[in-house]
Amino acid sequence: MKTIKAIIASLALFAMFAGTSAQAKVEIQWWHAFGGRLGELLDEQVNKFNASQNKYTVVHTRKGNYSETLNAGIAAFRAGQHPNILMVFEVGTASLMAAKGAYVPMYQLMKDAGQRFNPNGFVSAVSGYYTTTDGKMLSMPYNSSTPVLWVNKDLMKKAGLDPEMDLSTWKRVGNALDAAKAKGIDMPFCTCWHSWVHLENFSAYHNIPFATKSNGFAGLDTELAFNSPVHIKHIQTLGKWAQEGKFKYMGRRNEAGKNFRAGECMLMTESSAGYAGIKKEAKFEFGIRHLPYYGATEAPQNTIIGGSSLWALSGKSKEENKGTAAFLAFLSKTDIQAKWHQDTGYLGVTTAAAKATKKSGFYKSNPGTDLAGIQMMRNKVTQNSKGLRLGSFDQIRGIIDEEMEGVYNGTKTAQVALDSAVKRGNVLLRRFERANK
Amino acid sequence: MEKRVFFKGWWLPALLVAPQLLISFVFFFYPSGQAIWNSLFLPDPFGLKTEFVGLDNFRFLLSDPYYLASFKTTIIFSTAVSVSSMALGLYLAALADRLIKGAGVYQTLLIWPYAIAPAIAGVLWLFMFNGNIGLASYYLKALGYEWNHTLKGDQAMFLVILASSWGRISYNFLFFLAGLQAIPKSIIEAAAIDGASFWKRFGTIVIPLLSPITFFLLVVNIVYAFFDTFGVIHTITSGGPEQSTTILVYKVFSDGFVSQDLGSSAAQSVILLVLVGILTVIQFKYIERKVHY
Numbered sequence: 213m214k215t216i217k218a219i220i221a222s223l224a225l226f227a228m229f230a231g232t233s234a235q236a237k238v239e240i241q242w243w244h245a246f247g248g249r250l251g252e253l254l255d256e257q258v259n260k261f262n263a264s265q266n267k268y269t270v271v272h273t274r275k276g277n278y279s280e281t282l283n284a285g286i287a288a289f290r291a292g293q294h295p296n297i298l299m300v301f302e303v304g305t306a307s308l309m310a311a312k313g314a315y316v317p318m319y320q321l322m323k324d325a326g327q328r329f330n331p332n333g334f335v336s337a338v339s340g341y342y343t344t345t346d347g348k349m350l351s352m353p354y355n356s357s358t359p360v361l362w363v364n365k366d367l368m369k370k371a372g373l374d375p376e377m378d379l380s381t382w383k384r385v386g387n388a389l390d391a392a393k394a395k396g397i398d399m400p401f402c403t404c405w406h407s408w409v410h411l412e413n414f415s416a417y418h419n420i421p422f423a424t425k426s427n428g429f430a431g432l433d434t435e436l437a438f439n440s441p442v443h444i445k446h447i448q449t450l451g452k453w454a455q456e457g458k459f460k461y462m463g464r465r466n467e468a469g470k471n472f473r474a475g476e477c478m479l480m481t482e483s484s485a486g487y488a489g490i491k492k493e494a495k496f497e498f499g500i501r502h503l504p505y506y507g508a509t510e511a512p513q514n515t516i517i518g519g520s521s522l523w524a525l526s527g528k529s530k531e532e533n534k535g536t537a538a539f540l541a542f543l544s545k546t547d548i549q550a551k552w553h554q555d556t557g558y559l560g561v562t563t564a565a566a567k568a569t570k571k572s573g574f575y576k577s578n579p580g581t582d583l584a585g586i587q588m589m590r591n592k593v594t595q596n597s598k599g600l601r602l603g604s605f606d607q608i609r610g611i612i613d614e615e616m617e618g619v620y621n622g623t624k625t626a627q628v629a630l631d632s633a634v635k636r637g638n639v640l641l642r643r644f645e646r647a648n649k
Numbered sequence: 650m651e652k653r654v655f656f657k658g659w660w661l662p663a664l665l666v667a668p669q670l671l672i673s674f675v676f677f678f679y680p681s682g683q684a685i686w687n688s689l690f691l692p693d694p695f696g697l698k699t700e701f702v703g704l705d706n707f708r709f710l711l712s713d714p715y716y717l718a719s720f721k722t723t724i725i726f727s728t729a730v731s732v733s734s735m736a737l738g739l740y741l742a743a744l745a746d747r748l749i750k751g752a753g754v755y756q757t758l759l760i761w762p763y764a765i766a767p768a769i770a771g772v773l774w775l776f777m778f779n780g781n782i783g784l785a786s787y788y789l790k791a792l793g794y795e796w797n798h799t800l801k802g803d804q805a806m807f808l809v810i811l812a813s814s815w816g817r818i819s820y821n822f823l824f825f826l827a828g829l830q831a832i833p834k835s836i837i838e839a840a841a842i843d844g845a846s847f848w849k850r851f852g853t854i855v856i857p858l859l860s861p862i863t864f865f866l867l868v869v870n871i872v873y874a875f876f877d878t879f880g881v882i883h884t885i886t887s888g889g890p891e892q893s894t895t896i897l898v899y900k901v902f903s904d905g906f907v908s909q910d911l912g913s914s915a916a917q918s919v920i921l922l923v924l925v926g927i928l929t930v931i932q933f934k935y936i937e938r939k940v941h942y
Contacts, residue, residue: 283909286694312697615891643910
């Protein structure tokens with residue numbers, strides 16, 4: 213009996229303190245999509261911020277994968293139950309930008325809160341994605357990566373190839389795959405994120421348009437354009453490799469990463485942020501290479517990003533917005549950014565973080581980790597290599613994935629599949645344009 | 650003359666039917682009305698602005714070849730799930746009905762899969778057929794058969810039918826067993842004495858006497874295949890590859906909640922509502938006539 217009383221008393225006491233502290237501190241809600249190792253690293257950032265000051269408490273909640281997080285945020289917004297900060301992957305950027313009134317633009321948020329914030333401190337290839345054409349930053353870049361070629365050096369040796377051989381073009385990659393197949397390697401090539409790597413980045417890298425109107429940056433009346441001869445050549449090549457058993461299709465997202473980490477796949481195209489997992493799990497010697505390209509084209513231009521940015525949703529009190537601004541400014545600090553970059557393989561999104569990482573000697577002791585940054589910033593960006601800003605893009609990616617599955621299983625030619633994807637995607641773009649006039 | 654009971658006044662009957670009416674209103678009429686209303690608009694995802702478009706959402710849908718293909722997918726899928734799970738359920742029930750020893754154990758084990766939620770069942774089958782770690786795909790490969798349901802539409806379809814039917818067999822088994830046990834033994838014995846073979850007895854006595862249960866199961870299974878298999882499809886294929894396993898209800902979900910096209914999603918709900926209405930009328934008007942009670 214006594215113990216029960218004691219428990220109740222201590223609980224009441226705890227509740228009292230918890231109550232007072234919650235009253236004293238302003239709570240900032242953050243919805244995101246990171247689990248596993250990335251989730252731990254994100255939690256670490258939040259804890260650091262909460263410990264660094266006593267006015268605000270940031271509470272983070274994982275809402276599923278990128279698409280699920282965006283959808284949860286949108287549904288919550290309709291119901292008036294939305295968080296202060298929402299993580300939105302790059303594909304959802306156009307949808308948010310078009311929803312004026314759903315968010316507080318980043319430049320506005322920082323200005324209202326009197327927070328010192330320098331948008332020019334960000335790498336322009338990254339911040340350009342989240343900035344309007346007249347130079348106003350709308351959301352805060354959080355994690356950004358770009359696709360690279362991952363090499364299993366042990367399997368290369370098994371295939372009788374020099375693991376340091378030149379793999380800069382798809383032609384050379386094709387030769388390596390032929391050799392691997394001849395030596396009985398089961399999965400010479402695999403890839404993650406088909407549309408992102410083989411059409412979106414492919415377009416930027418070869419300096420050809422993915423869509424008209426500067427890939428959608430210059431207006432909602434954009435049309436898809438990824439059925440050019442160069443695109444068709446590449447997708448047809450992938451289809452041929454799939455038919456010949458040199459390329460194994462494992463799924464639309466990053467399923468193939470599992471096969472690479474398990475040492476089954478010799479060459480894989482995947483985000484530079486595959487680094488965290490590969491470094492932890494791979495029991496073989498691996499290498500990182502630039503994304504291959506085709507000769508006699510304008511490649512290599514530069515690749516574009518994937519990842520997410522943080523949006524401050526509207527309808528929150530001034531006090532809470534101040535807290536949101538303080539937290540986002542904290543995240544862009546050099547030491548936080550540099551650590552994130554080194555731990556995850558995501559790009560250092562501020563120039564200062566990239567410099568600090570270089571100075572620390574991280575790139576020397578972890579060869580290849582600087583390639584993603586170089587590849588993104590190797591040239592002055594063009595209209596075709598700035599990024600993409602297309603409405604309903606999550607859905608369009610779904611369509612592209614579907615059509616590409618038709619090429620891989622041999623029921624469609626690349627020409628038919630890409631023409632069909634362009635046609636079906638354009639219908640959605642027109643619908644989006646109409647809903648967001 | 651039929652005997653009828655009349656209540657005096659109106660408030661008691663009104664009070665007695667009120668809870669049912671309220672439930673129907675809250676869970677059926679109100680949402681259906683909303684779906685019909687929303688199907689006439691094209692809203693942006695955040696609900697900040699919306700535009701009246703009349704029947705444009707329906708026009709958009711009916712000109713989409715993938716939406717029309719989804720009808721075919723739904724018919725193939727529901728027929729396969731209903732027929733295979735009912736046939737196997739009946740077969741197992743007929744066997745279990747003849748058991749003399751240990752009937753309880755067999756029956757319990759056969760009912761077991763029904764306790765598993767569709768999403769969990771989906772994950773179980775997915776593990777078995779997973780291209781990386783699946784046992785089934787491993788053995789198939791050893792036999793020289795390349796299994797990759799992420800790429801091959803027919804394999805994906807086979808897998809979702811398998812996973813959806815599996816738990817359903819138990820349910821059908823349970824009802825068929827109860828139906829078989831309710832058939833008076835004397836009829837069957839009388840037929841046996843008259844020299845009717847097992848198959849003759851099964852075809853002319855058992856099947857007709859089971860028809861009310863068969864009809865009930867047919868309706869319930871089709872409704873199940875139409876709506877409750879969502880979890881299985883979501884976990885195994887997410888409707889792919891190339892929408893080959895996207896049944897109508899999955900398309901409502903993916904267009905509404907993944908693509909945030911709420912106008913199109915509402916229009917699809919309306920079409921689905923009409924379709925299920927028609928199916929129910931057909932079932933009760935034409936098939937029920939053949940049922941002997």
